[in-house]
Amino acid sequence: MPRNYRLPSYHRQSPAIRCLNFLCAVLLTLVLIAGIILFVLWLSLRPHRPKFTLTDFSIPNVNRQSGAANLPVKLAVNEHNPNQKIGIHFEAVYGSVYYDDELIASGPVMYPFYQPPKGDTLVQGELAASGPTPTDPAWQRFASEVGAGSVGLRLVLNSTVRFQVKLWDTKEHHMKADCGFKISGDGSLHQEDRNTQCTLYF
Template structure:
């Protein structure tokens, strides 16, 4: 029976050791680059703006001849929560609805730039087109108005682009939806003041 022998240690060739060293360095560099890119992505990732309904009114909304030609006024406060990212807005178009009935529509803001951590009021001045007594929804609208509370909806639409340092992101179509209730005198109910609106991108 041949004597038991320990396996001999085979040293790696210089070429194999060099390849292993280069692979280790490459993997380390990839890991470091991945961490750096992840941190940069977190710090430069745009956060969507926030909108709050501050005020709304239709003076003399309870008149018997309907809302046609009455002024519609509102204020929506916009806040940019980003530390280092600004927001370019194209023109903002506002639409006011009672159910599916369009009450008023028009452009309320021209293009503007919202700086980082900035706040800007979106102030709208529109003219109501209805409802009027000849509209099918007038009976329900006037009854709710007489009862002192009417569910309304304000939509703001625009196109926005985030400005990160020296480059701009792609354009996003933005829709802001503010659901609220109006008092019988055409003013915004107190509980809906400064209510956050829903933002769709």
């Protein structure tokens, strides 16, 4: 006796459901496209940190026997804004010079300024040294290194910055640029340390 086979039944979706599915697919596609566009815009407008390069530094007459107190400390650092469409507002820039961990000079070196996209500004100033002096514990080592023609120092620049995208400003960020270098016995910057990039901290 032949078996009875039941043919599968197919239910066609109603026009309303098909229309709803189509609208959902279009909406998801638009959301995906909008997400890609926003991601590309974020990549193009994401602020890049400024770059600092030590161009010159000197402490004239650093080899005098009475110590470095009150000697002029001259510095020059180039600041570069690598952003193509984002400007940077800098508050006043303060400089500090260290011999090991001993602070030997500090003070303001640059007034507030605005750095346009792809711009460069020379941050330069002159501080007055507070030491080392012959009464300081570090004097003997400092004088010995001066006599040898190689003294390791650090220049630290501190400021507060804001990034500007057209009419919109970001929140303020504290910035610190740390530049390590050596000076010779006459107080001038070693040639190999010219145009070296400083380490930047945000």
